[in-house]
Structures are given as structure tokens and as C-alpha cells.
Amino acid sequence: MRITRRGFIQAVGASAGAAAVVRGQLAKADATAGSLERWATPEEVLVPSICQQCPGGCGLLARTLDGELAGIAGNPLHPINRGALCPKAFGALQLLYDPRRLQGPLARDGARGRLRPVGWDEAMQRVVAHLSQLRAKGLAHTVAILGGQYRGYRDTVWTRFAEAWGTPNYVRVRCLAPEQPALAHQLMQGVTSPLAYDLAEARCILSFGVGLLESWLGPVHASRAFAGLRTGAEGPRGRLIHVDPRRSHTAIKADRWVPIVPGTDGILALGIANGLIREGLHDREFVEQHTHGFEDWQDASGQRHQGFKDLLLGEHGLLTVSGATGVPVKTILEIARDLATLKPAVVVGERGPAYGRDDLHTRMAIHSLNALLGNIGVSGGLLAQAAPPLAPLPPVRQDEPAKRGLARPRIDGAGQGRYRLVGGAPQVLPERILAGEPYPINALFLFATDPLANHPAKEAFARALERIPFIVSFSPFLDESSSRADVVLPDSTYLERWQDDQVTHLAGFSCVSLAGPATPPRHDTRNTADVVLRLARALGGSVAESLPWERFETLLSAGVRGLWESGRGYVVSTPAEESLRRVLERQGYWVSEFKSYEEFWKALVERGAWWDPTGLPVGRKALLRTASGKFEFYSTALKTIVDEAVKREGADAPLLGALGGRDRGDRLYLPIVPLPAREERGNFPLRLITYRLVTRPVGGGGNQPWLLEQPAVLVRAAWERWVEVHRETAEKLGIADGDSVWVESAKGRIGLRAKLTAGGRPEVVSIPLFGGEGPSPNDLIANETDPVRGFGLLNTTRVNVTKA
């Protein structure tokens, strides 16, 4: 073989090349194997978080893999849910990874031009410039803030901002405020904190349309209490009696389901009260010693007043009650006997939708049963927990423009006139804004609410938004309302931000949950609380001084320090440790687990919640804070409010009209519900009832497909939208299961699939609140406002159903 010089060089080059290739491949393969191993074993971290899909306040464990959120589970240490979750919690993943989330702030080109992406600085500058102009013109009060369902320090931030800025128009849109006492409880007991129904310890629960196992204040906690009621090892098995026109999930799980004519719950409560009193089953000792207005009485001026007992017994005989409610006399008597014999018994009459036009007196009548049973301040009855000892924040500083602005009346009329008893009346906003009453609104902040999707008067609301020159939305999505905004400052979802939750409405403990971000924000979004703090700093002056915290977690830390300093309660831990501490505390020992606040804070973030299980519930005396110091069947607080209104506005005071007029005499201040007049059915012979499915979160969850595909509990349906029609009614109308039908009211009509149901009242049709795009029951419901709650009368609309 002849070796040439060229051949030698070629051979060396080829060998070197081949060696390089082989070495490179090997190195690459080595690297790939490493990353493969790394990919197969990502770092798993479980981060405590708080579910915000409903007001339940359940604790979560967010499963993260290399910082990416990969799963949701219940936090086994959390006292509210102890590791259990309802289906809604799992929708959080799809909320987080929704491809339609906004990538960053948006701002409009010119007046109502196209929305385009902008940087945070530019977006904030726009907001600050607009707000500063309004304040300079003395129009601070024309800024309105519309907030949805949330509580804790996010509410604190907005409240302080509104107070320091100088607007009375911080309006909340929600049908139930769990952190506030129900109006009936305020008027009859004078309480200022929410009462807790001790469901877990009760042996008999009477629920008036409250979806305990569906969508009431946290279905997980209520379900755990229900499980205890049914299978409790101690004592006899308890009973759940559920009054509801609809055959709901709670109804089929109840020991007794009582179908009722919609809107007559209060009359039934009075019938039960009649049975209790007549048969001598009420708690005589409590009624004689701790109540006012039960018997006829005489006031200081010598005027005689009719007592609750005589009015009730004379006007609400059981045949009359049975005729109005459709509940047999025997059933009414049996419920009364159950309540009196299965002690402790508790009567729950607090739910989101109104009971009807006499909502306040209905709730008072229902609550009066608790007094007749003597279960106020008793284990298994109605309790109130001491508020968590969070550190008080420095007072809000108000400059002159702020004081002037806050002195103006609210745009929704809450706290005056017809709406004297309500804290907010979002239902009336469209008409008020359109009429410019009492003054035009120049800027609107939308936070955690989408009125154009969920308000019964959404068309009017859309026109109202057109009248407002500057709208800022904090929605993470470009929803119906945000698409009308001038600036969108997208909020991070709750798994991406610091959050807290303060739960005071549950019996047995008060609880503060705290969570850091489970995962970094996926997009250029920011925690709205941080944005408001930054906005306050940019606005300067007393607004900045009232919100001095650099970041939201700084505010959280300042507030939570109070828990550490209070010398009571515990950061949640394992049940064994908790039992030990409970035993020790009952013997008078409380030992701190931590040496410093930093240790306490670290543990709180790592475990997810602080609670005070051994903290003494507020006693009976503290639960009766009325003028008489007793439970008031005759509400002197309501009398005072009405008298003031009459003195100020004359005998035609709108509040008096809203409550039924002066003609009602003492009945106005007593839990006496007038018997309903015969209703003209006209072209709409059926009554529409709306309800929330256990699988639908606040806002509807239209963007969470896992929840949409959950099958309904009582009808065979998933994904689609349906109306539930009684079989008898369907047969008369010629409608079969699955038929397409039109549901029509005086307001409009929507097309849905008919699902036939058995049981319940034939004249009732039910549609779940679906949320999102598509036919909605809100398209049928007239925008009527309940004058004592400020929210819509959702279950009073009459409809007709025809085959499509």
C-alpha cells in the first residue's frame, strides 16, 4: 500500500473528524441522560394555599414540580376541611393555566379605542393621572369601586383606600357576606359578629332552603358536620330536616324533605312555632328570662303592645299555614316535636337568595325558632366565636377632600331611604348610574366581579358603563365587563399571590389562613392588593400614609403579628399535638411553640393556618346585646330605625313602605310574616328557582372544563345547560326528557334542554346558575331589589315552558 502525502493528511483529518463526532455525540448523550434523569425526578414541593372558589375557606396543598403547579390536594392540617375537598377546588389548575388569561396590562387607545398591551408603569400612570385630576376638581366621591366575593386583608386594602381617597362608593356584589352578622340576627340579638351554627354538635338540624351539602358557606365543612350528625359515635343518630321547593342534593340526603310553596318559609316557621308553643315544647325558662316581646307588654309610656305569642297563635293557625305553604298539618307538628325532643337542635335560615318579598320577617321568623328552642349560646345551637386577635392597623388618615367626599351619599343609596338597612345595593346601580343620581360616576374600579355576565340587568349595566368616562378592571381575563374597561391591570390568580382568609362564621373555632404564592405568576400579572398599595403611594398625601405598606405580605405580617402576641391559639399541627394542647389548655396551660415572631411566621406559611380551637366561644350574655339585653322578638332596634326614618322623612318614609307600611303596627317589629295574597299567574303559570351547583365556583367557572364536565347530581347532564321540570308538568306540556324547550318570562326567553324530575312542587322549574357564555337564568329574572338586603329577588320570577 502506497501512502501518499495527500492520503495521509486525508486519513488524519477523517480520523480526527470521526473522533470529534463520536466524542460530541457521547458528550451530548451524557448530557441528555442527565436531563432525562432530572426530568423524570423533578423537585416536588407541597405548598399550602387557600381555595378561593367559594367562601368556604378550605386549605389546599398545591403540588409543584420544579416550581410549576401540577396538582391540588386538601391540606390535612387545615381545621376547616381536614384534607377533604369538593370538586371546585380542582378547577384551580385550569384557572391558572387558562390560555385566555391576559398576558399583561392593557390600555385603550384614546377614548374607547382599541385595547392594546402596555407596560405596568404606563398603565399605572394613566390611572394615577386620571384619579389625581378628579381629586383636584373635588370629585373624589365620583370614583366607585365594585368588589365581588372576598374577605380578609384584600377587603381591608380596598376599604382603607376608599376611606383615605374619599369615596363612599365601595360597593360589594355578593348575596351572602359570611364575615358579617345576618340582619335578622343584628336586629333580634344586637350582635356585631356573625353567628355560627354549631352543626357538628347538633342532633337535629332544620334547614330552610339552605344548601348545606351544595353551595352554602363551604360544603366541605358542612358535609363533615353532616357526617358527624349521621354517624356520630356518641349519642343517638341526629336528623336533618330540609325545607325546599326543589328536590335538591341536600333534600335527598335529608331524613325528611319538606317541599314548600316558594316564598312561604317564614309562614312555615311560624306554624312550627305555633306547634312548639301550643304543645308546651318550647324552652319556657329561656323565653321567660332571656327574651323580650313574647307576651303582651307595656312600654315606659304606658302603651300596650301585642306579644309575639298571641299574634302568632291567633293569626297563624296550622290549617292557615298549611294552606299557604302546602305543608301538611301533621308534618308541621312532627317537625316541632322533632326539634323539641332531639336536643340540641338548630334552625338554619341564612342563605344567599332571598326567601321572597318578606325576606326580613321571614328570616326573623326562622330565627325566632332558635329562641323558642333556647339554643342561643348553647353547644349544638347558635354560637359566636371570638374574633381572631389580629393586630389593629393604624387609623386611616383623611384629609379635607376625603372628608368632603365621604360625607356625600352613596351612589347605590345604601344606608338611607328605602335602603336604610343594607350595606350595599348593587342591584340598583345601573338605573342610578344612567340617571346620574345622586351624581355622575367618573371612574369605576371593577375587582373580582363581572356585572355584565352576572347582573340581572346586564343590558342596562352595559349602557351605564358607557356613561362612565374611566373604567379600570383588575380581572385576569378579558371578560364581558373588562372588555369595556379603559385600563386592565390583571390580577394574579390566587395560587400565584400572597393571600389570607379570616373565617369567623364557623362554630368551635376562629381561623386565619395564610399562604404565599404556590407558583410564580405565569404572566405579567400582579396581585391587585399590591397594585392598590402602589397606587396609593403614587397618589401620595394622606392616601399613601393610610396604606404605608410596601407590599401586601408586609401588611399581612403586620396584622398576623397580633396572633403571635395574643398568647392564644396555635399554628395548625397534627391532630395528636392538637389534642395534647387542648388537654393542657383546659388545665390552664398555654405554651408557645415558637421562640420568635419570625419562627411563628415561617411555621404559619409552611403549615397554612392559625386557629384557636380552645378559645372560649362568646357566652350567652355576649350574644344578647340588644337594648333590653335579651333576645328581642319585638325588635327595638328596628323600631328605632323606623322611627328615625319617619321623623326625618315623614309618614311616607320609603323604608316604612319597603317593610310593609305603618298599618302593620307591632307586627312590623315582630317576626310575623303576612299571609301572601293570591298571585295572578297570567301567562306565566310556573315559578322559576335558581340554584348553584356544588361544582360551580363563584362567578360560574365557565372557563374550568373539569367542572363543566362534572355530571349533575340529580339529572343526567354534563356540559349542557338544562331546566328541571316536574314530570307532571312536563306531561301536561307534552315535554319529554331531553327535549329542547323555551323558558319564557316577562323579561325574555332562553332555550334549554328539559330534564324531568320527580318530587317537589309541580309548579316549580329550576335552572342552575351556569356562569360564562350561553343562556342564563339571569336573562329571565327581573331586576328587583330586596330592600332589606340590597340584593336581587332571584326566586320570584314567573315563567312559562314550551316545547321548542
Added chain:
Amino acid sequence: MRWAALAGVLAVALLSWGGLSLWAAPDVTQPIQFPHKTHLDLNLECTTCHERAERDAVAGRPPTALCLTCHAGGDGTGEIKKVQAYEKGGEIPWRRVWRLPRHVFFPHRTHVVVAKVPCQTCHGPMETLMKPPARPLRTLAMDDCIGCHEKASAPAEKAAARPRSTDCNACHR
């Protein structure tokens, strides 16, 4: 002698009549003319008022308080006013109409709740009465009881929650 025989016959006849009168239950007059028909037409069940029939052996008569749960207010008729007059005057002195022989044990609860026997089976068509019955609408004989209890041998009845016994001691004390 003839007169003595006649007096003897008369005495026997009088004794027989008196004995029979004593043996047969006298007519019962109730303090209130209670119309069962009116109440049952309102879809009230018998056990709404005779509630002890579902709990106890004896059905009993309803206490005044139970009547007043419906009849306390309004402008009542004369009979309702009579009921209302008892509000502070104690119990209405209802008089018992149905009586079983002392040696028979008849538990209402077993028959009404467990066996679901309609009240009319023993008590007759009470739902037709606008006045309280002066005497039982049906007079029960032992054959009536046995006739029902013997149905237990029928195949369809064998699966009943509680077998019906024809043992003497089941009813006789």
C-alpha cells in the same frame, strides 16, 4: 195463679230488657259536635289529631292544645267557640266510644305504622260523619281479627315486615 204467672213473665221480660240495656253500650254524646268529614276533606290525616295511634297502643283523643293549633283565632262557628272556651278551662271532656273487651290487647302502633291497616278497617267510614258517632260504626267480633290475621298464610303476605300471628296469646291477655 194466672196473675202470678203473668207477673213472673213480666218480671223476666223486664229483667231481660234491663240486662240487655246494661250489656249494650249506651249512646255517647260528645261535648263538641266534631265533624270528621270537614277535617278529612281538608286533607288532614286521621293521625294528625289521633297522633298517639302512631306511637302508642292506645290511640287516645287529641288534647285541646292540638285543636287550638288551628282553631285559636278568627271568627269561628259555635262549635269552634266551644273549643276556644276550653283554652283556659282544661281538656275537652271527650267521651270514649270504642271499647274492646278487657281481655283483648290491641296495639294501635303495630296496626297503623307497621301493618299500615287503614283506620276505617276497624272504625268504619268515619270520613263521612258530620257529627261524632253516638256508638261504634262497626262492632268487631273475633272473626274480624282472625280473618285479617289468617291472611298471613297467603304467599304474598309472608314477606311482611312482621308476621301476623294467629296464636291466642297474640291478642288475648
